[in-house]
Amino acid sequence: MSTAAPRAADPYLSDPRRPATSALTPWWRWLFLLPGLAAVLYGVRGLLTAGGRVPLDSWLTWFVGSALLSDLVITPVWIALGWLSTRLLPRAARPAAVVGAAVSGVLTLVALPFVLGKGYDPANPSFLPRDYGQTLLVLVLVVLAVSAVVGTVAVLRERRRS
Numbered sequence: 001m002s003t004a005a006p007r008a009a010d011p012y013l014s015d016p017r018r019p020a021t022s023a024l025t026p027w028w029r030w031l032f033l034l035p036g037l038a039a040v041l042y043g044v045r046g047l048l049t050a051g052g053r054v055p056l057d058s059w060l061t062w063f064v065g066s067a068l069l070s071d072l073v074i075t076p077v078w079i080a081l082g083w084l085s086t087r088l089l090p091r092a093a094r095p096a097a098v099v100g101a102a103v104s105g106v107l108t109l110v111a112l113p114f115v116l117g118k119g120y121d122p123a124n125p126s127f128l129p130r131d132y133g134q135t136l137l138v139l140v141l142v143v144l145a146v147s148a149v150v151g152t153v154a155v156l157r158e159r160r161r162s
Helices: 027-049 056-088 091-115 134-160
Strands: none
Touching: 056 091, 091 134
């Protein structure tokens, strides 16, 4: 006799008895794969037909480097933050913390070249005219403050319900 609750008729749930094949259904899930494959094929075609306009060695270094950065740095940090949040934060506050961390991380990755001054030319002072480090710090603090407020409100609402 199984102790598991009966499965609802939810097409998004996978069957633990056959996880590989249950992920193939419903059929329309495969439609999401088509635009991604088309974009990849278009990019590969452009890369291969660009001739000398694309320095393949630089492109390959960037491509492999970004994969390694993701796999060896970003993913372990994200997993560690998730592990830490499950031990330190109440369940209701975790979604706000995750969103705040994700938005802060993306903001930092996008702003990092500006903060580091990549491409700065002293002959053209209008190219990087602002203090991007300070702006990034303010934006990240605002995002984290908003996520802290949202998390606190969620915890207080959950406590009132209990």
